[in-house]
Amino acid sequence: MKTCVILLLGVISFKSYSQTFSIVKSEHAAGKALSVSVKYDTGAPKFYWASCYFGELPHMSDSIKLFLIKTLLSELDDTSICYKPVEALSYRYKGRYNRSPRSPRYNVQIEALLLINYIALSSDAVAYSPFPVIYDKEKNEEVTGAGKGLNSVIKCYVKWFARLQKSGMKRYDLPLIDKRYEWYGSLFQKQRVYHERPAWEKLYSCPVLKKERD
Numbered sequence: 001m002k003t004c005v006i007l008l009l010g011v012i013s014f015k016s017y018s019q020t021f022s023i024v025k026s027e028h029a030a031g032k033a034l035s036v037s038v039k040y041d042t043g044a045p046k047f048y049w050a051s052c053y054f055g056e057l058p059h060m061s062d063s064i065k066l067f068l069i070k071t072l073l074s075e076l077d078d079t080s081i082c083y084k085p086v087e088a089l090s091y092r093y094k095g096r097y098n099r100s101p102r103s104p105r106y107n108v109q110i111e112a113l114l115l116i117n118y119i120a121l122s123s124d125a126v127a128y129s130p131f132p133v134i135y136d137k138e139k140n141e142e143v144t145g146a147g148k149g150l151n152s153v154i155k156c157y158v159k160w161f162a163r164l165q166k167s168g169m170k171r172y173d174l175p176l177i178d179k180r181y182e183w184y185g186s187l188f189q190k191q192r193v194y195h196e197r198p199a200w201e202k203l204y205s206c207p208v209l210k211k212e213r214d
Contacts, residue, residue: 021064023071023115025108031083034075034111036068036119050114050132051089054122054200062169062197065119072112072119073161076154079146080108086132086144089114095130095185106132106144113157117183120164120172123201124188128174133184142184153181171195 020039024047025032036054039045048054086103088094110132117125134143134153143149153176160175176182177191 021060021068023068023075025075025078028083031081031105032078032108032111033082033084034072034108034115036115048118050111050118050125050129052118054118065169065197066165068119069116069161069164072116073158075112076109076157078108078112081145082106082108082111082132084111084132088130089132090126090130093127093130093185093187096187097185101131101133101142101144101184103133103142103144107146109146109150109154110134110144113153116157117175120169121174121194122198124192124198127187129183129186131184134181135184136181138180143181149181156181169197 019041022037022039024035024037026035033049035047035049037045037047054060082105084106086101086106088100094100114125114129114132117129121128132144134150135141136143136149141149143153156179157175160173164172171193173191173193174188176186177188
């Protein structure tokens, strides 16, 4: 029987709507995973992960988004393997290479960066990061685990978040554009500046009302 341990990494209550937001780490026999949780006073928590439609997270203010992103950044020292396989995060986008990456697995650092994309970019995250894989354009290599390449990507995200905090999510750009590293197969090749939070285009049903997908 497969066991699963759930850890709450960061928790913030939004009293006006009786909701509690948190980043959840689940530890499975085959590895770990991260998700965003919203708990209502009147019901069970709901869990959202990269590839989900996040638009059902009601009343998710800029301050909550910043809190969740900051919590995810604190997880970037966890180099554990994610239990999920490398696969397209949406049936709608196969990336501009029109082929899947070679890498079979990815780690929790990549998982955290993906969730940051989904929180900040809404539906644009699907085309911006179609696979849980970073691509090194100089070496023509895939990056899915700890090392210098992923450390460089993390530094880009940390600098990007500093700009995000300063702007208050009123004017922000994409973390990895015109750099050595990009998301594998990304359909975004030019920088884009957001003057307001992008809306979610509903993709498919999410979340599940249980701890994690079995």
